[in-house]
Amino acid sequence: MxxxxxxxxxxxxxxxxxxxxxxxxxxxxxxxxxxxxxxxxxxxxxxxxSPKRFAHTSASKAPEDSYIKNNLERHASLKDKIVDLGKFIDSCELCMVTTAKGNPPALVSRWFLKLIHNTCFCNFQEQAGVSLIFHTNTQSTKTEHLKDDPRVNISFLKGERGEWASISGDASVVTDRETIHKYYSSTLKPWFGDLDDGVHDGGPDDPRIGVIRVKTTQAAYAIVGDGMLGKDASQFTGSAKDVPRINKLRLLTKEELQEWRDANGTA
CATH class of the missing domain: 1.10.12 (Lyase 2-enoyl-coa Hydratase; Chain  A, domain 2)
Incomplete structure (x- = not known):
């Protein structure tokens, strides 16, 4: 092109x-x-x-991003990264799920609300903490998108603290009744409604209710610890050389996630 x-x-x-x-x-x-x-x-x-558009022609020659240099936790243990990400997700009230639509793909996002603890919104404890579970209407556009392209991104934000997470993964739509019953909550009923046909009633056997399981492939997140600036970083008026840490920036690679799955006996 x-x-x-x-x-x-x-x-x-x-x-x-x-x-x-x-x-x-x-x-x-x-x-x-x-x-x-x-x-x-x-x-x-x-x-x-062609005219040069940037001062640096190669990312390998560019100086390290100062934000990453100052905040990335390079030596955090894999267990701490997994556990703390799970805790952060559990503390969030909603998230955005992005899927790809069409060819060439256009990105489409929609929000998911946590209705009750670890249910309907997501359950990060599935498969030793590296899979996300969402409820879905099997007749919705997002399930159609996932048939064509299973790649998704899920983002979480706590704006009052300046904390966030971005998770990429491969999604599959599960419709077997055993899984639906496992994750079902009566709080789903208002979202599905009752069609008064004895079948589509918003209950655990309603065929419209499905589960999206996202197998995480990589993740990045930032949480704020004691003495860190968090969302107030923009208000710092001191020297740029003396900026305190803004947050704990952490990355989870595909290899680390697989290592965790292997260690915990999950697929």
């Missing part, structure tokens, strides 16, 4: 077209496309001829 890296050439070419009389448009437009195509193709073949 060509990228528009030489606006001056594109502008000159399109201006040349626009200055043509209307009767010449059908001839000029294809010519402009041909000129632009050849120009961008040459840039792809000779990237050195």
């Amino acid at each position: 060509f990228s528009f890296r030489s606006p001056s050439f594109a502008t000159r070419t399109l201006s040349r077209v626009c200055q043509q009389p209307i009767s010449a448009y059908r001839v000029a437009a294809p010519a402009a496309r041909s000129l632009l195509t050849r120009h961008f193709a040459s840039l792809e073949q000779n990237p050195s001829s």
Whole structure:
């Protein structure tokens, strides 16, 4: 795919077209496309001829991000990272779940509310704490999205403290009644309603009720400890060299998550 890296050439070419009389448009437009195509193709073949957009041409040569340098906990234990993430999620009242729709994909987000403790919203304790469980309407658009692309992102935020989490994973829709009964809560009824047909009543055997199980593939989160700035970092007026820690920034890689699953005997 060509990228528009030489606006001056594109502008000159399109201006040349626009200055043509209307009767010449059908001839000029294809010519402009041909000129632009050849120009961008040459840039792809000779990237050195394209103007530099950033001071750093290689991420490996760029200086380390100061926020990450000051806040990333590189030596936190795997157990602490898993347990603390679970505690943070359990303290949140809602989250945003993002799926991909269409081809090319467009991202679609919707919120999930925690109705009761560890139910309906999510249960992070599934599979030793590395899978998330959500209830869903099997007739909803998100289940259709997941059929085409199982990749999801789930984000959590506690704005009053400046804490957040972003979790990526692969989702599957589960409809077997044993799993539905395991996670069912009567607080689901208002969300599904009763269609008065003896089947679609919002109960545990309502075929519309399903479960989305998200197998976490990677995660990043930030929690605030004692003496850390958290959301008040923007109010700090001292020297940029003396900024206190803002939060505990932690990362969970795919390899770490698999290591945890292996150690706990989960898939």
